[in-house]
Amino acid sequence: MPPTQPSAVRASTSGATLIDALLSASAAGIIELLSPNPPGWGGTLLVGLLHSIEIALGATCLGLLIGTGGAYGKLYGGPVVRDLLAVYTTIVRAVPELVLILLLYYAGTDLINQALTAMGYQRVDISGLAAGIAVLGFVQGAYSTEVIRGAILAIPQGQIEAARAYGMSPGLLLRRITLPAMLPFAIPGLANLWLIATKDTALLAVVGFYELALATRQAAGVTKAYFTFFFAAGVLYLLLSLFSNLIIGRVEAWSRRGMPSLKEAR
Amino acid sequence: MANEAAIINAVARTSLWLQPHRIVLILIALGLVLSAAFFMRWDWLPQYYEMGLIGIWRSLWILAVTCVLGFLLAVPLGLAQATGSFWFAAPAKVFCTVIRGTPLLIQLWLLYYGLGSLFPQYPWIRESWMWPYLRQAWPYGVLALTLSFAGYEGEVMRGAFAGVPKGQLEAARAFGMSRWKTFRRIWLPQAIYRALPTLTGETVLQLKSTPLVATISVIDIFAVSSKVRQDTYLTYEPLLLLALIYMTITGILVFAFSRIEARIPNKIG
Structure with missing residues (x-):
């Protein structure tokens, strides 16, 4: 037996000080495990977080595009467009995201590759980032369609009629009147969607996209320090949410500029 | 006529x-x-039919248990935030923020892999009566989903409790009702009426969260479809059927809640 045995190991043989020993041993280990340099896994987690934020940003932007188009289709489109959009939003909101992600991922890559081979090109591997953004964006689009539709309906009708009376083209009307005027009504719902998007990126880990949840799972699996790593990942997600809330508050105040404050309105 | x-x-x-x-x-x-x-190929259906039914039953069972337990937990959480002193309100607020700010998947894995890997180190846990349960996966799934539902619904209940007009409570006090009776007869029912429309949405969201328990080896309907996909090498058929099953359950839930909503008095406050 070596003369200088680590205190944690020696203490663990006696039952009384077991918890103390474990706590001190894990406290010493946690810092090493989470350090950003290679023996620690902190860097891996941060890269994963970056991927998560990238996917969430891309998915939200794509969702906003689909949502604006969808809301316009639902409000001003013909009967067929309206019914098809109703089917889209209903189905996407009724099926679990996990199932949708699997279905869209397989179906999407399959369709693209079949189209490419039909046109005489080579099959391609679709990057995880692009696929993740496309899949989550499609899901987000259904929710933002409803949010933006409600926000457009909340705009006083006279503003849109006035813009039409000035002879604005539909594109100009959208850019100058509809989008800015609906923003204060849409921001709370869209902010909620952004928070959902950041959390939904974790689901992509199940399909095997490299982001924070999967990075955490790898780190935890290698080091066996499951609690430490999942706790650390939870803290990272929480910080992202809290930071987003801060930004959202600013954006909401900016979008409501010139309007009476909510407190006075009551 | x-x-x-x-x-x-x-x-x-x-x-x-x-x-x-x-x-x-x-x-x-x-x-x-x-x-x-x-x-499409559906010849695998007879073989997995029974397993699928068990999976659906298990998903529904998890949904029902976690919604009921989560709601029971959400009532004190909402009450503490709506009226409690700082020492009650702050922890409830922190709990709701943490649950709503982190993905359910991470919460689930933290409980199952994290806590699950810590427990065996303590002999007194291994010798207790809880150990046979703690070795299985479903208690962790139920716990995570319950806490998640409580976190989201606690926030809703806060608004619902705060939205009940003060006059209603004052009238109850004037009738000589005790605080507990006021809560039981006036405050809680009216808060639940107010929360009911959002309760539908939360329950559907909860249904859509249940497949996550498949990632910690609980065999629900999602796990059954994954098994079919592994066994038969089919990609689309099990997933399409799974989507259809979830849509049917969602439809039934929305219909049932709309029937319940139609029964409550709609002139409140």
Whole structure:
């Protein structure tokens, strides 16, 4: 037996000080495990977080595009467009995201590759980032369609009629009147969607996209320090949410500029 | 007479709904379903039929248990935030923020892998009566989903409790009701009426969260479909059927809640 045995190991043989020993041993280990340099896994987690934020940003932007188009289709489109959009939003909101992600991922890559081979090109591997953004964006689009539709309906009708009376083209009307005027009504719902998007990126880990949840799972699996790593990942997600809330508050105040404050309105 | 009028009304509504373009869309949808039924492989169905039913039952069971337990937990959480002193309100607020700010998947894995890997180190846990349960996966899944539902619904209940007009509570006090009776007869029922529309949405969201328990080896309907996909190398058929099953359950849930909502008095406050 070596003369200088680590205190944690020696203490663990006696039952009384077991918890103390474990706590001190894990406290010493946690810092090493989470350090950003290679023996620690902190860097891996941060890269994963970056991927998560990238996917969430891309998915939200794509969702906003689909949502604006969808809301316009639902409000001003013909009967067929309206019914098809109703089917889209209903189905996407009724099926679990996990199932949708699997279905869209397989179906999407399959369709693209079949189209490419039909046109005489080579099959391609679709990057995880692009696929993740496309899949989550499609899901987000259904929710933002409803949010933006409600926000457009909340705009006083006279503003849109006035813009039409000035002879604005539909594109100009959208850019100058509809989008800015609906923003204060849409921001709370869209902010909620952004928070959902950041959390939904974790689901992509199940399909095997490299982001924070999967990075955490790898780190935890290698080091066996499951609690430490999942706790650390939870803290990272929480910080992202809290930071987003801060930004959202600013954006909401900016979008409501010139309007009476909510407190006075009551 | 009233009956006839109702029938005429219903016919009018149906003809309004069933416009020509809708008939075409329905025919196209039928064509898609029929071609899926005939051109895709469904020969695995008899073999996995029983397993699927057990999976559906387990998903529904998890949904029901976690919603009921989560709601029971959400009531004190909402109450503490709506009225409690700082020492009650702050922890409830922190709990709701943490649950709503982190993905359910991470919460689930933290409980199952994290706590689950810590427990065996302590002999007194291994010798306790809880150990046979703690070695299985489903208690962790139920716990994580319950806490998640409580976190989201606690925030809703806070608004619902705060939204009950003060006059109602003052009237109850004037009738000489004790605080507990006021809460039980006036405050809680009215808060639940207010929260009911959002409760529908939360329950559907909870249903859509249940497949996550498949990632910690609970065999629900999602896990059954994954097993079919692994066994038969089919990609789409099990997933499409799974989506159909979830849509059916969602439809039933929304219908049931709308029936319940129709029963409550709608003039509140």
